[in-house]
Amino acid sequence: MDVAKYIGLFLHKYQYCYLPNLGNFLVTRKPALQKGDQMEGPQYQVSFTFANGSIDDALANFIATNERISIANAANAIKDFCTQTREALTEGKEVTIPGFGKFVRTEGKNTFVSDQNIEVQTRTIPYFKTHAPAATTTGETISQMYEKMQLKEPTIDEEIVIKPPMVNWSKIIILALIVLAILGAGIGIYWYMSKDNNDAAPKVENAAPEAAAVRNDTAATATAPPPAQAAATPSNGYNYAILQFTDKAAADKKLDKLKAFGQDSYGKDLSLKENGAGVYYITMSVAGNSDTAVVKDSLRKFFNPNGNVFIVK
Template sequence: MQVAAYISDLLYRHECVVIPNFGAFISRRVPAQYFESTHTLYPPKKGLSFNEQIKQNDGLLVNYISTVEKLPYEDAMQEIRNYVRFLDHEMDEKGEITIHKVGRFTRTAENALSFTPMYLVNYLPEAFGLSMQETYAIDRTAVPVEKPTPQPVASISKMEPAPSKTNEPVEKPVRQLETPASRSAAWVRAAAAVAILVAGSYAGLYSYQTQQFNDAVAVEEMANEQLKSKIQEASFFISTPLPSVTMEVAPIVKNYHVVAGAFRDPANADKKVTQLKALGYDAERIGVNKYGLHNVAYASFAERNDAINELYRIRKQGNDGAWLLSGSLKK
């Protein structure tokens, strides 16, 4: 029987799994870790440890084996005893034993069990599918960029004339180098030309928009004058007035009452109403019940939810004797 597989299954769902008469595996949550020395990121996991002092059977492993293998409880317990004897025998013979997917056991100089967990197995369900990630450092050293040195540009001021048919010497034009001052003057002239064009365009656009606005105002004034003349010419006469309409609105029926008390004597009921009104309640006598008692309400409502909310509020103020009455009473 693969008892090690059942131990591994339980470690996914429980924080403590006891092998009776051997020891207990205890798990705890370990957050994600980053090791700067190796640039490695590890996901969160369940860290395993072993406590040799916890040997008492808690029934978890036995019941699980009994359910999965469909064995009686005593037979499952016997399987665990056989497995523990196997572990002890291997430790005595080889000095170490490995439980698959759980960890490795060895003996210390004091003959105590030393446990090394299996780091490649992650028993944290939330981290399923996550694995170790290796990162790489980014070299952020700035690389200097060399700026090119501007070179002077030669320009030809005039075209060379065609050679003369005569033998007279022809004077050749001299090439002039373009200087920073000449380039600056050229830019100034170009900018001035652009500014003149923009100013002219803006002036034309402003003139056009102004004309459009004046035209719209004139049209609106003309329409207003025509409307006034039409109103002055018209006259309204109502020869037969409309008959008045009388509508009957059904009164709001408040059949939900937060009752403060019931009194045999009407005078006591009226006294209670006066006291509640002095405290700010919309109190009133709501009628006589079948026992002949006069009921006094803190307030009455048309909606049940409003009455329930008021009842809760009144009880929170210490009036535990308040209760809800539905329906109407005879006056």
């Protein structure tokens, strides 16, 4: 912490400063002088009296406010500065107070040497000339001056030009670019989310588009299997048709994709079957004698939420 700097700032603002165990500063001002038409500002002199110094918390409060520390810490810093200044003067060193002067030791005596030009900001008093000659008049009468001050109404013969309003194209272009950027960002986010949904696990996918078009015409065969297709309860479980296609290529592609997803779990239980009427089923074998209604409901939720799951031979 530079205590000397804060002493200079405090003197600049308040024109006095008390330093404990060192002495007291005082800034005096000589009055302003008028020389001809000019007014010279006041001159300032700083004096320092070496003494025990008065105790004043104003400087400590000033330092604490600017350094954001406690007043006690600021007071201790001031005391340390005063002690170090006395020691420095005893060793023949100089201690500078910025903007005001410096402490020196000459002929075995401590003194304070002030700067030649001390600038202290104070409120100034405006100065007005009272002996300036009166301004010469132009010789115009009051009626003539009044006529110049009046707003003239346009005459009938006077042409009035109406300028069209100016269009700020730069702002319009910037606004359009911002709107396009927002729209582009929205489309990009929508496309990215749609892509993620399409590439997610098979639980969100349904049958191929070609199969969906045919199933609308053959709803009976695609949504509810004929009684002949229902298999008797085997000892090793059931085969469940989880997806239906009318295009074998689409069915093979879907089967490969499902096996790739479940190669370590359910992939080995998947197979492709045809019902003889051009409809291909992707089936999954489920071992055991579990509740078929529960199994079908689980498979439907996972593989074909919008379709039908049923048991095949």
